[in-house]
């Protein structure tokens with residue numbers, strides 16, 4: 106089972122990824138991990154990637170795409186894999202499909218964690234974090250016992266600078282601009298499974314399992 110999981114900031118992608126990996130024991134792939142592994146092993150592509158990163162440049166697609174494929178090929182993907190954060194543009198999706206076409210590395214399903222902006226805004230703007238121990242609270246969904254004070258260590262609870270509607274709006278728009286064409290592309294092949302992420306974690310997880318097993 107080869108999966109791609111997609112979802113904007115705050116859609117709960119991380120939580121579902123953990124559960125999927127635990128239950129289905131598939132290989133977890135993020136481009137960050139791949140870059141680090143290939144650079145550590147000093148592979149040709151790894152060294153090429155490093156030359157860009159050392160100059161503070163983005164690694165171009167013609168290095169990233171073959172690197173993902175090569176990493177998948179040499180890793181144990183017998184039970185499948187979960188791609189996270191790649192492909193994140195239509196160009197990457199097309200190039201990756203061309204590289205893996207006809208092999209056991211083709212993407213089978215795309216899980217799209219869907220959540221309305223208003224719900225996301227409520228989640229993000231209500232978030233509070235402890236200045237000292239970094240424990241996370243939410244003013245309505247998971248409040249501290251004493252307003253503004255951490256239950257764990259008594260530290261002060263603060264709102265992160267990025268946890269505002271304006272900042273969220275920028276992040277969500279940027280994400281959608283890049284990823285909507287990717288979703289549209291996989292939808293043409295009937296691979297997209299839309300998950301309602303505006304539910305309890307247990308309900309989202311139940312829907313994810315249903316989508317993966319049908």
Ligand SMILES: [Zn+2]
Pocket residue numbers: 235236237238239240255256257258259260
């Ligand atoms: Zn604390």
